[in-house]
Amino acid sequence: MDTADLLERSYPGRRAELKRDIFRKALRLFNEQGIEATTIEMIRAECDTSVGAIYHHFGNKEGLVAALFFTALEDQARLRDAYLADATTTEEGVQALVYSYVDWVENQPEWARFQYHARYAVTRGPHKDELVERNKTRNLGLRTWLAESGRAAELNECPAELLPSLIVGQADSYCRAWLSGRVQGSPKAYRELLAQATWRSIRREPER
Amino acid sequence: MDTADLLERSYPGRRAELKRDIFRKALRLFNEQGIEATTIEMIRAECDTSVGAIYHHFGNKEGLVAALFFTALEDQARLRDAYLADATTTEEGVQALVYSYVDWVENQPEWARFQYHARYAVTRGPHKDELVERNKTRNLGLRTWLAESGRAAELNECPAELLPSLIVGQADSYCRAWLSGRVQGSPKAYRELLAQATWRSIRREPER
Amino acid sequence: MDTADLLERSYPGRRAELKRDIFRKALRLFNEQGIEATTIEMIRAECDTSVGAIYHHFGNKEGLVAALFFTALEDQARLRDAYLADATTTEEGVQALVYSYVDWVENQPEWARFQYHARYAVTRGPHKDELVERNKTRNLGLRTWLAESGRAAELNECPAELLPSLIVGQADSYCRAWLSGRVQGSPKAYRELLAQATWRSIRREPER
Amino acid sequence: MDTADLLERSYPGRRAELKRDIFRKALRLFNEQGIEATTIEMIRAECDTSVGAIYHHFGNKEGLVAALFFTALEDQARLRDAYLADATTTEEGVQALVYSYVDWVENQPEWARFQYHARYAVTRGPHKDELVERNKTRNLGLRTWLAESGRAAELNECPAELLPSLIVGQADSYCRAWLSGRVQGSPKAYRELLAQATWRSIRREPER
DNA sequence: AATGAATGAGCCTTCATTCAT
């Protein structure tokens, strides 16, 4: 599954063709040049359209960035929820979170890269409220799963606010390194190692 | 130890007073407004100096960002190496890495926050070569420690490129969350939990 | 024929009205204040437009200077080729070159003055290659005429690279003096004297 | 005779060493980079001195340009007057003017090149009155020679304001072409051809 | 005489956005 599929999934139909084209090209430019360094004119040139058309579809530059960002977040959550649905035990659930994270980044490296850089801009921009709103809805499934009875018994005691970092921190760290080219090995190739390490670090250890 | 101390350490002497003042104020503005959104004029006004003086000392905006960034990296490495020097066992070494990371972020939250955002800019800007160069020298101590005989025997087998993410990923993730205000608990308060989790995830487990 | 005509000839049509206006006003300012001393803001104020419009049409200041310069060169060549077309003998050809040079400078003193000062800037700027290119095409007619059979027999032997200076040097020198106000007499009033002097200096003299 | 000699001649003595060094290096920079594009800082770096020292010796940038310009003009006039002193006939005088012009440009190409570009700046700057003043004194010898009885009888009738261009126009034109690299042949190699052409163009022709 | 940090007016240029066609 590649970028085109992701877009077709998010914005289906023939009418939205130009919109999807702008999305695709803007995503590439934002990653290659940086969000601030990418001008509307560059996007216009790449898409062979007019600045007016871009403003017609996305309102303004921040609107385009936010739209891309939300698309990325929601696609990532979609995969996570799909993996989580198949997990029965707590260990399988943790594995699902690590696998889905790693797999999504490797399948959608452009969207992943963009998401890392765009979060800062969107968090401060006029769409920050919409972001908070969407975060809530999007993470409902995850919170439900975490809250299921019996979880606490299988995990080492630890503050709730620490848990997300313990679960996804190592995978996240490696994915960032891979996206920035500091390491070569594909995240997917290490997903078992990452999931096992994570599980060892948070499971409740048997009493001696 | 606060920001002023860090600066006095990096740029000692009376002559460098203005330079240190620009540093301090620019750091704050970059964090508050964002690097791109902070203008030279804002810094000038804050320091009650002239644009010429800023350019005289740092060449240009990118030079100022790079100087701040290198200062942060080197101060962070200084603490890491100090902690590492006291570690004897491998477990203590891993603990030193986690503790120094967490402690530095909490002691220098402004520098830490800046460093996260500035890396992207410096990596792409005209100081990228200097960054690579400095990275090499700065991390010599760490690489030496990691290469010491006996390490492999105490750690679970894993690719070398994966190890840094396993060691520092969880702490890094939590520090980012704390700096951005998504969590409240101080990183230092969790440093034992983080170090233990890390160690459990990478130590070589006894054969059953 | 004045500056307005020259421009209407070079950039015809109603759409180009603003472009022509910028041209006209910029030419005057460049001559009055000097090219370097003329700021985009001065041109903007004079044309009652926006800086953006100037950049939209000419790219940047160097682009505007180059556009003016090429317009001058091409208009001058147009007149030269027209005069040359009517010449049959070699003497008439030389006369055509001197007359057209002198007449053009007097008819278009602003363009002539500008051309003298802009050559230096364009030769060193980013349009230098375009200049070389255009020089070739523009001087095709002249080179053809000079190469016609029989020329050598009517002229004193002299190196080819010296000939242009012999033909146009005196007229050029006087035109510069006139444009800078060092002399009063109109170049056109002296065009016969200049052409005769030139012809005497290069014609093949009868054997004694 | 080269640039160093010219300077030793104009500013003799040991104390003036730094002054001469600034002169030499500034001349080169002005020619290589252009007068406006050369900054005081560039000159300072080249001379390994301080900006203060430059201002101490020349007042300001315009003062430095003017000092260089006057040095060039006066050296050129010195050679011209020396050549003229040896001429007895009118033809020899014209020859002396052409030869001295050509020889000086070839002996002092840097000063010649500079003089062409600096005239414009000095003519408009605060030293313009000094220029007019100096022109008068400097050209006394030339005007005396031109006014000597009998000249008119040997020259074709022509307006006085036209004569300088007739005499020096061709040589000047070729020298400019040579300095700008448009032609290769050394001016000196063509000095006889140039002087002869000039003489044929202005001498009084025998009645038929 | 020499130094060089400091000044600050002013320059060129960019670019998100608008709006008449």
Place this chain on the structure above:
DNA sequence: GATGAATGAAGGCTCATTCAT
């Protein structure tokens, strides 16, 4: 819906010049 010329606020940066040391 589409176009792209026009807008103009604002930014980074330069550089001649000054002056305290």
